[in-house]
Amino acid sequence: MSSSNVPAPPRAVDASYQHAPRMKRKRSHRPEPPRKKSKTAISQNQGGSCASPRVNHPVLKCYYKDVVTLRTYLCEFSKRLPRRTRDAISEVGGSGQSEDDLSKLLDSTLVASNILSNHPQFQDDRSHDLAIFSQQQPQSTLGQGSVNDASLQLEVVDFAIWLLFRRCKGSSRSYHLLCQGYERPSGAGKGLSMVAAPSIPGIVCQYANRSVEEVTSPVWCQLLSFLGCGGDLVMVDLLVDCALFVPASDQNGLQQLSGVPLSQLSALRISSNGTANNDKANDKISRQQSTTNIKSSRDWSSIRFVRSRMFYAKQTQNASRTARLGLRHIHVLNRFSDIKSEDHTIHVMKYIFPRQFGLHNVFTSNVDSRETAQAFKDYTLREQEIAYARRRAEAALPTHLKSRVKPHLKLPKRLRDSTVELVRNLRINHQKCRYVELLRHHCRAQVPDHTKGKFDPTAFATSHARVSAFCRTVFERVFPTEFWGSGSDGENNLRTITRNIDRFIRLRRGESLTLHNVLQDLQIGNILWLQPAKCSGKMSQSDFQKRKELLAELVYYVFDSFIIPLIRSNFHVTESNVHRNRLFYFRHDVWRSLTEPTIAELKSTTFEEMKPAQARKVLSERAFGHSAIRLLPKATGFRPIANLRRRMLVWQKGKKVLGRSINSILTPTFKVLDYEKVTAKVLRTLL
Numbered sequence: 001m002s003s004s005n006v007p008a009p010p011r012a013v014d015a016s017y018q019h020a021p022r023m024k025r026k027r028s029h030r031p032e033p034p035r036k037k038s039k040t041a042i043s044q045n046q047g048g049s050c051a052s053p054r055v056n057h058p059v060l061k062c063y064y065k066d067v068v069t070l071r072t073y074l075c076e077f078s079k080r081l082p083r084r085t086r087d088a089i090s091e092v093g094g095s096g097q098s099e100d101d102l103s104k105l106l107d108s109t110l111v112a113s114n115i116l117s118n119h120p121q122f123q124d125d126r127s128h129d130l131a132i133f134s135q136q137q138p139q140s141t142l143g144q145g146s147v148n149d150a151s152l153q154l155e156v157v158d159f160a161i162w163l164l165f166r167r168c169k170g171s172s173r174s175y176h177l178l179c180q181g182y183e184r185p186s187g188a189g190k191g192l193s194m195v196a197a198p199s200i201p202g203i204v205c206q207y208a209n210r211s212v213e214e215v216t217s218p219v220w221c222q223l224l225s226f227l228g229c230g231g232d233l234v235m236v237d238l239l240v241d242c243a244l245f246v247p248a249s250d251q252n253g254l255q256q257l258s259g260v261p262l263s264q265l266s267a268l269r270i271s272s273n274g275t276a277n278n279d280k281a282n283d284k285i286s287r288q289q290s291t292t293n294i295k296s297s298r299d300w301s302s303i304r305f306v307r308s309r310m311f312y313a314k315q316t317q318n319a320s321r322t323a324r325l326g327l328r329h330i331h332v333l334n335r336f337s338d339i340k341s342e343d344h345t346i347h348v349m350k351y352i353f354p355r356q357f358g359l360h361n362v363f364t365s366n367v368d369s370r371e372t373a374q375a376f377k378d379y380t381l382r383e384q385e386i387a388y389a390r391r392r393a394e395a396a397l398p399t400h401l402k403s404r405v406k407p408h409l410k411l412p413k414r415l416r417d418s419t420v421e422l423v424r425n426l427r428i429n430h431q432k433c434r435y436v437e438l439l440r441h442h443c444r445a446q447v448p449d450h451t452k453g454k455f456d457p458t459a460f461a462t463s464h465a466r467v468s469a470f471c472r473t474v475f476e477r478v479f480p481t482e483f484w485g486s487g488s489d490g491e492n493n494l495r496t497i498t499r500n501i502d503r504f505i506r507l508r509r510g511e512s513l514t515l516h517n518v519l520q521d522l523q524i525g526n527i528l529w530l531q532p533a534k535c536s537g538k539m540s541q542s543d544f545q546k547r548k549e550l551l552a553e554l555v556y557y558v559f560d561s562f563i564i565p566l567i568r569s570n571f572h573v574t575e576s577n578v579h580r581n582r583l584f585y586f587r588h589d590v591w592r593s594l595t596e597p598t599i600a601e602l603k604s605t606t607f608e609e610m611k612p613a614q615a616r617k618v619l620s621e622r623a624f625g626h627s628a629i630r631l632l633p634k635a636t637g638f639r640p641i642a643n644l645r646r647r648m649l650v651w652q653k654g655k656k657v658l659g660r661s662i663n664s665i666l667t668p669t670f671k672v673l674d675y676e677k678v679t680a681k682v683l684r685t686l687l
Contacts, residue, residue, distance in 0.1 A: 055110055057254075060245065062267050064112035071106035073238070074227075080234045085227060092226075101219045102226065110245040110254065111238065129166065130233075133159055133201075153221045156232050157212055158200045160239040165203060175260045178239065181209040207668065211257050214246075215239065297363045300516035300552065305504065305559045306374050307512060312630050313568040315588035323588040326435030328569045330380065332561075333430045345424050346409055350386055351379065352423065352557045353550065356412040359385055362556060363549075370657040373647055379561055414550060418529040422480050429478045438477075439570055442470035445590050450597055454636035457594050458576050461584035467571065468502040471563055475501060478562075483554065485527040496521045497555070501563060509581040518555050524548065576633040584633065595631050598638045602629075606640075624662050625650075 055067045068077070075086045093103025161178050168174040185204045214220075224231050238244070243259025256262065316324040327334060332351045336344035354361040362376050372378060386408075393407035411420070443462045448455060475498065484493035500518045507513060524530055525539070530547040539547075567573065572591040573583055586594070603609065610618075619626065625648040631638040644666075650659035 057110065059262075060110065060112050060254075063262055063265050064243070065114045065268070067110055067112045069107055070109040070111055070244075073111040073242070074106075074234070078234050078237070080230050080237070081227065082230075085231075089226070102222055105219050105223060108247050109257075111242050112245065112259070113242040115241060129163055130159070133162055152232055153216055153224045153235070156224065156235045157216055157239065160236055161212075162200050162203065163236070163240055175264050177211045177256060177258055177261060178209065178215075180211070181205055181207045214257055215244075297549075300519060301514050303362050303515040303556070304375065304512045305515070305556075305564070306376055306378075307504070307507065307564070309374065309378065310564045310568045310571075311509075311573050313572055313588075315572070315592060316569065323592060325439055325570050325588065327430075327565060331565055332382075333427060337427075337431065339424070339428055339431070342420075343409060345420060345427065346411065347386070348427060349411075349415060349420070349423050351382060351561065353412075353415060353553045354379070354382070355549070355553055356415055357389070359389065361553070362560075363552070373658060376560075380565065414530075414532065414546060417533070418482075422482055422529055425480045426478060429480065433474060433477050435474065435570075438473055439470055439587070442466050442473065443570075443585075443587060445587055447590070448594055456635060457633040457638065458579070458584050460590055460594060461586050462571070464506050464585070467567070467585045468505045470570075471505060471566060472498045472501050474566060475558070475563070479558070482529065483527075485523065485525075487526050489523040489526040493522050493527075497558065501559075504559065504563065505567075505585075507583075509575050509583055513559075515552060515556055518559070519548075519552060522551065522555075524551055527551065574630070574632065577639055578633075578635050595638060598631060598640075602640060623660070623665055625659065627662060 055069060057067050060067045071089060071092075074081060074089050078086075081089075089106070092106060093100065157178065161182055164174050164176045164179050165182070165184065168179075182200070182203050182205055184202060224235055227234055239258050244257040245254040246257050247253075248255045316328060318324045329335075332348055336347050338344045350357045350359060355363055359382065360377060360379075365377075367375070367377055390408040393410075394402060397405055397407065443466045446460045448457075448460055476494075481490065481494060484490050484497065497518070500513065504513050524544075524547045527547070530550055532543060532546075567585070570588065571585040572588055573585055575581060575583060615626075627642045627644050627646060629640050629642055632641050644662040647658040647661045649656045
């Protein structure tokens with residue numbers, strides 16, 4: 001055996017050493033240096049202590065995750081202030097100092113927010129917004145580190161208001177308290193009740209805002225001066241991203257000074273782990289969303305056909321100045337009439353199935369209140385939206401594929417083959433359908449005799465049964481029966497649709513029909529075009545939901561984009577002064593012969609004709625716009641009615657949007673006059 005494998009003998013150890021206790025090493029006792037305070041630590045013995053940063057307010061805690069005093073916000077949550085300024089703020093009103101207005105402001109003002117813990121990401125874009133504001137207001141000194149004076153606080157508030165309106169792209173107004181009394185100019189901009197705000201570009205002022213007057217008071221200007229360099233951006237963060245509450249004048253409650261009103265917020269939801277969530281309130285406070293799509297599909301029971309769109313329609317005239325009957329020339333079936341063109345067929349399919357092509361639809365899209373006053377958008381013309389989607393798809397293609405691929409001709413998988421053929425047959429049936437002859441057959445015209453004196457105009461209206469027969473006949477001739485299925489289920493589905501068309505026409509004014517009312521009795525098992533290409537026979541849950549989605553789009557198109565335009569282009573639908581909410585259907589040629597004498601009398605006795613150039617000049621000098629006159633049938637004759645609630649289309653930033661109605665412009669003046677009237681009446685009773 002090798003020597004290297006022999007273990008070494010054990011080392012001899014003294015027994016006394018083994019059992020002797022170990023001696024501790026001596027250390028020199030030096031005084032420990034004082035520990036450094038944290039950046040946000042504040043002494044307990046100082047005035048304005050921040051020992052308990054959160055305020056447990058019984059009401060505010062139901063709407064906000066974080067509620068702190070203004071002093072705590074500036075000392076602990078404002079990342080823009082240097083440490084020296086934070087220490088100075090914590091010492092305001094401390095021991096040995098008199099309690100001034102600034103100290104009261106710091107301790108009595110509450111700052112509430114849902115984003116204090118995690119600073120909002122969009123604050124990084126504040127410099128970009130400030131650069132845009134400075135370009136529009138060259139005299140502004142915000143963000144330049146200038147001396148903070150009273151005038152700078154005014155610029156801070158103006159920039160905050162401008163930024164809030166810039167975020168609010170979905171509508172012309174903002175819910176924020178600082179924005180009350182301000183709005184975007186929707187008319188010509190020279191109304192009596194609107195004064196341009198020279199320091200806020202693109203914003204006009206209607207009345208004084210008490211919150212703005214409060215945050216520009218001397219004590220707030222003193223606070224801005226105390227914050228020093230960079231305090232202007234801190235003040236902008238405070239006004240824009242948080243809600244401010246100050247003690248009420250009677251000291252028994254709180255008054256909200258800034259932020260979205262509590263009435264517009266939803267209460268916090270307590271999750272399973274005990275934390276509070278309030279996504280809706282957080283969105284309203286941090287950034288008012290202007291997204292196109294909502295998160296989930298609307299319920300069918302909430303989708304109501306906009307019947308008011310077929311009321312009070314004006315007739316269209318042909319070259320011989322007679323009433324043009326049938327579908328209007330701007331309808332998609334008339335504009336794209338080339339039957340052999342596959343491009344035209346796909347274009348029509350985008351009107352019928354907009355959700356499948358990613359276009360605006362009633363199921364998943366929000367409605368812009370600046371574009372329509374109705375609950376849902378009018379989809380008569382989609383050309384601008386389709387053209388934009390086409391340019392966007394072409395721009396996303398690689399360069400070597402742009403000359404070979406046509407993205408606008410791409411079809412979703414569930415709309416290929418049989419669906420394309422059905423839509424092509426629909427277009428063929430439309431061209432073959434003789435709308436005018438069917439109208440004359442089902443709805444015969446009764447010409448009034450004006451020489452016999454006064455008469456009841458409603459006697460010349462077409463009955464609901466005849467209008468329903470005309471619409472149902474046109475529908476059955478244009479839409480292929482394969483759309484509704486085969487066999488007995490297909491026949492039942494067709495009867496269900498025609499029965500609901502008759503119900504839709506017989507409804508009174510103010511009554512509505514939902515998409516759920518039509519779809520609830522339809523059977524989709526034998527509708528072949530809804531089936532996928534590889535159908536295994538058994539329907540899965542996802543396949544069932546997709547079939548319902550496609551059928552819902554088709555049914556909505558039938559009522560909203562076919563039946564309503566068909567009625568609107570052939571009938572003048574109105575109520576009467578005698579029968580209240582009952583609707584009367586007058587053929588356009590009959591309505592014209594009925595109303596011509598009344599219109600001629602109004603022109604000669606009540607109204608004065610103006611030249612177009614003179615009318616445009618008058619409208620450009622005021623914000624009232626103009627209203628339209630419609631005639632309401634009476635027992636004998638007609639009554640002229642001017643609709644002052646109607647919002648007129650105006651040009652804004654190169655786009656047509658809905659402006660303010662005449663009633664909304666005159667409402668403040670009416671309130672003032674009504675108040676003076678009531679006050680004078682009370683004084684007379686007292687005297």
